[in-house]
Amino acid sequence: MSTAALPRIALVGNPNCGKTALFNQLTGSRQKVANYAGVTVERKEGRLVAPSGRSYAVLDLPGAYSLHAASLDEAITRDLCRGFYPGEPVPDVIVCVVDATNLRLHLRFALEVRELGKPMVVAVNMMDTARRRGIEIDLPALERELGVPVVPTVAVRKHGARELVAMLERVVERPHEPRRHFSGGDGALDVDTLHAETRRLLALAVRMPRRTAEVDDALDRVLLHPVFGLAILAVVMFLIFQAVYAWATPLMDLIDAGAAALAEAARGALPEGPLASLIADGIIAGVGSVVVFLPQILILFAFILALEESGYLPRAAFLLDRLMFRAGLSGRSFIPLLSSFACAVPGIMATRSIQDPRDRLATILVAPLMTCSARLPVYALLIGAFIPAQPVGWFNLQGLVLFALYTAGILSALAVAWVMKRWRRDKGEHALLLELPSYRLPHPRDLAIGLWERAMIFLKRVGGIILALTILLWFLLSFPAPPPDAVGPAIDYSFAGRIGRALAVVFAPLGFNWQICIALIPGMAAREVAVASLATVYALSAPDDEAAAQALAPVIAADWSLATALALLVWFIYAPQCISTLATIKRETGSWKQVGIAAGYLFGLAYLMSLLTYQLAVALGGG
Numbered sequence: 001m002s003t004a005a006l007p008r009i010a011l012v013g014n015p016n017c018g019k020t021a022l023f024n025q026l027t028g029s030r031q032k033v034a035n036y037a038g039v040t041v042e043r044k045e046g047r048l049v050a051p052s053g054r055s056y057a058v059l060d061l062p063g064a065y066s067l068h069a070a071s072l073d074e075a076i077t078r079d080l081c082r083g084f085y086p087g088e089p090v091p092d093v094i095v096c097v098v099d100a101t102n103l104r105l106h107l108r109f110a111l112e113v114r115e116l117g118k119p120m121v122v123a124v125n126m127m128d129t130a131r132r133r134g135i136e137i138d139l140p141a142l143e144r145e146l147g148v149p150v151v152p153t154v155a156v157r158k159h160g161a162r163e164l165v166a167m168l169e170r171v172v173e174r175p176h177e178p179r180r181h182f183s184g185g186d187g188a189l190d191v192d193t194l195h196a197e198t199r200r201l202l203a204l205a206v207r208m209p210r211r212t213a214e215v216d217d218a219l220d221r222v223l224l225h226p227v228f229g230l231a232i233l234a235v236v237m238f239l240i241f242q243a244v245y246a247w248a249t250p251l252m253d254l255i256d257a258g259a260a261a262l263a264e265a266a267r268g269a270l271p272e273g274p275l276a277s278l279i280a281d282g283i284i285a286g287v288g289s290v291v292v293f294l295p296q297i298l299i300l301f302a303f304i305l306a307l308e309e310s311g312y313l314p315r316a317a318f319l320l321d322r323l324m325f326r327a328g329l330s331g332r333s334f335i336p337l338l339s340s341f342a343c344a345v346p347g348i349m350a351t352r353s354i355q356d357p358r359d360r361l362a363t364i365l366v367a368p369l370m371t372c373s374a375r376l377p378v379y380a381l382l383i384g385a386f387i388p389a390q391p392v393g394w395f396n397l398q399g400l401v402l403f404a405l406y407t408a409g410i411l412s413a414l415a416v417a418w419v420m421k422r423w424r425r426d427k428g429e430h431a432l433l434l435e436l437p438s439y440r441l442p443h444p445r446d447l448a449i450g451l452w453e454r455a456m457i458f459l460k461r462v463g464g465i466i467l468a469l470t471i472l473l474w475f476l477l478s479f480p481a482p483p484p485d486a487v488g489p490a491i492d493y494s495f496a497g498r499i500g501r502a503l504a505v506v507f508a509p510l511g512f513n514w515q516i517c518i519a520l521i522p523g524m525a526a527r528e529v530a531v532a533s534l535a536t537v538y539a540l541s542a543p544d545d546e547a548a549a550q551a552l553a554p555v556i557a558a559d560w561s562l563a564t565a566l567a568l569l570v571w572f573i574y575a576p577q578c579i580s581t582l583a584t585i586k587r588e589t590g591s592w593k594q595v596g597i598a599a600g601y602l603f604g605l606a607y608l609m610s611l612l613t614y615q616l617a618v619a620l621g622g623g
Contacts (some may be wrong), residue, residue: 006057007172008089009048012077012095012113014106016311018125020044021095021155021446023060026165033453037087039200041076041349046354050165050373056172059091064151067112067188072352081116092583093171097153100130100137101438103206107198110146115188119171123164127152129438136210142205157444216439218313229319237406240303242399244376248295251426252380255295260290274478281539282474286532287467293377293531298451300373306342309442311336313439318436327414328421330354333363337413340370341406351522360421364588365598366413368581369574371406373458374527378572379405381531385553386565409573414606469522477518477537491537492590510571510607511564511614511623520575527578563617567610574606 013019023031027046036043044060061080062073069075076085083090096113098106103124110122116399122142130137143150151167172559223229263284270276287425305311313335323330329337332354340347347367354360371379371455383398390397470608483493491497499521500514508516537551538559556565576582576599586595 006047006055006090008057008059009093009095009172010059010061010081010091010108011095011097012061012081013063013116014065014099016314017063017097017099017106018153018155019063019097020060021443022123022153022161022164023058024446024449025155025161026058029449029452036076036085041073041352043348048165048168050169052169054169056168064109066109067116081113081118089584091166092119094118095123095168095208096120097123097125099438100124100126100152101133101135103137104198104202104532107201108194111194111197112188114146114148118583121164121167121171122146122148123153123161124150125155125583126438126440128154128157136207138205141200145201145204156440156446157417170598178540180592191236219439221513223315224319226319229315233316233319236307238403240300240402242395244296244299244402246396246398246399248299251295252292253293254589255288259284259292263288267275275477278471278474280380282470282536283467285535285539286470286473288535290377290529290532291459293380294458296376296380296456297373298455300376301340301451301454302447304338305447306442309435309440309446311439314436324414324417326418328359328362328419329360330356333359336369337367340367340372343372343374344368344370344578345584348581348584351588361589361594362417364585365420365594365601366416368576368578368598368602369409369413370418371573372395372411372527372578374578375572377531379569381553381556382565382569383536385557386560386562405573408570416601423617469529470536473518473522473533473536496537509614510567510610511618512568513560513563513564515559516564516568524579526580527572561618562622563614566622567614570613571606571610574602575608576602 011019011023022527023044023046026048030049031044032047034045041062046058046060048056048058052058059080061077062075064077066074067078067081079085080088081091081094094113094116096110098110114120123140124137124139127137139150139152149167149171151163153164156486183295223232251606263280266280266284267276307316314337315333317334319331320334324333333351336347336350336354338347339350344367347370351360351363351367354363379402383401387398387401392400465589473496476499477491477494479494481493482490492501496518497514500518503517503520504512504514507520511519515534518537519530519533522533531552534556538552538555582595582599585598586592589595614623
């Protein structure tokens with residue numbers, strides 16, 4: 001049975017209420033992620049199989065603070081709960097997830113949802129944390145006053161949603177119509193009534209000890225300190241980039257050796273000819289050169305997910321607000337920009353939470369400067385080939401260079417935002433309102449699910465666009481065949497060889513050879529394709545099979561100067577080599593003009609900074 005025919009359960013709640021962790025608890029690996037029709041908001045749906053054997057479709061709706069929508073995410077949640085969203089069935093039951101440690105904020109939203117008049121269950125999540133802090137919640141009293149079922153949950157524990165599942169089965173079988181106390185059924189409570197009712201419920205059902213948040217307060221005194229907090233944040237980011245190199249190397253070596261052995265086996269098993277070349281030099285060399293960087297990407301994601309789950313990211317946004325405001329952004333820009341370290345596409349989509357239009361546009365335009373995971377294969381290849389793996393004090397020199405590249409992207413983004421601010425001066429007051437959730441230990445299960453999702457996204461890119469482009473590039477590099485009287489390498493007569501040598505004239509001042517120029521073209525679709533392209537180019541231009549089987553890093557180390565490698569590293573800090581990012585800018589701004597501005601200034605910065613880097617490196621003896 002497809003999920004379309006199943007009873008539908010919609011999970012709603014404020015950000016940081018544990019809603020997604022509860023979704024993972026209910027659905028496990030039976031999930032699928034897509035986008036809502038016509039927009040770029042993520043849609044997560046899964047299947048819940050109850051102990052009774054019945055199945056239910058579970059929808060994880062975007063986080064919302066209110067049904068008075070101030071963002072696209074909140075508008076989708078509001079319309080879907082009311083049954084007005086095009087193409088989406090009306091939920092049979094709404095589960096409003098609230099944080100037991102922060103009911104003062106979360107109950108306000110639950111009251112709004114109740115006024116919709118839909119069958120509803122309130123899931124009081126993080127009950128274990130509330131008990132540890134001495135927070136006493138009278139769930140029967142809360143249920144009586146709200147007029148809807150109220151159940152405790154601990155989303156990060158096995159069987160932590162057992163009572164919720166049992167209640168959902170009862171509600172779906174015998175749906176009831178909750179009372180509407182204040183509104184006409186559209187959830188539109190006035191602010192005074194909403195606050196008054198929240199205070200009444202808290203007084204009746206919740207007992208808060210005076211020492212509730214001692215741990216949070218103690219940590220915040222250090223982590224939100226204007227000096228120590230910033231220093232700790234810098235150390236955390238620095239250690240992340242060190243770990244990306246130190247921890248991933250053994251796995252990368254294993255994958256690299258496996259790809260080389262597979263390519264050699266393919267050459268030995270197939271007769272010499274175009275098919276053997278396609279499989280060994282095109283598919284295996286190209287795709288394998290990208291897959292090898294999966295361990296580094298997953299380590300980076302693991303740290304970002306852990307920081308998000310721990311409750312630290314909103315505090316980092318608060319901490320950086322003053323600095324970012326001076327640069328023309330706001331603290332709310334921090335999380336979208338941090339998301340852009342994984343991929344600029346979700347980072348740009350996350351800017352919908354920024355209410356100020358100027359701040360949102362500035363964040364969108366500088367998001368591509370954040371060092372996304374697609375750049376990591378290029379950085380890792382060039383750093384591994386040209387930077388020795390020697391210690392510098394307690395640190396690794398290669399990790400230091402990687403940290404410098406990430407820092408250069410961040411500082412460039414702040415500089416660009418500052419320039420945009422000078423062009424368009426705003427005199428309005430600046431204010432940042434953020435919920436600071438309680439600190440909590442990230443749950444291994446949620447981290448594992450998050451990493452699995454991102455690994456699948458990466459591998460699908462490898463199996464889809466990267467594989468297709470690799471095969472296309474192999475064709476361009478292999479055909480047409482050289483004439484019988486040819487004296488140069490066969491690749492010189494190919495389509496790609498001719499294109500690369502024509503472009504080499506334009507990029508010669510940057511130290512780029514024709515092989516690099518060829519790699520930059522398919523890299524426009526996805527940056528990591530540049531590594532696969534280089535592997536394919538050098539495999540096909542190798543004089544024999546033994547040379548073709550060599551790893552790419554020693555080949556380019558022998559062929560390029562240090563100045564060329566540094567210029568290419570700098571090129572990838574700035575160049576907008578990702579069509580998906582430009583397409584997302586168009587969807588989010590609705591303007592081709594903004595796409596042109598983004599592409600133009602990024603290409604201009606890439607060429608200028610690479611030119612300066614190459615010429616300076618040559619002057620210092622690196623040429």
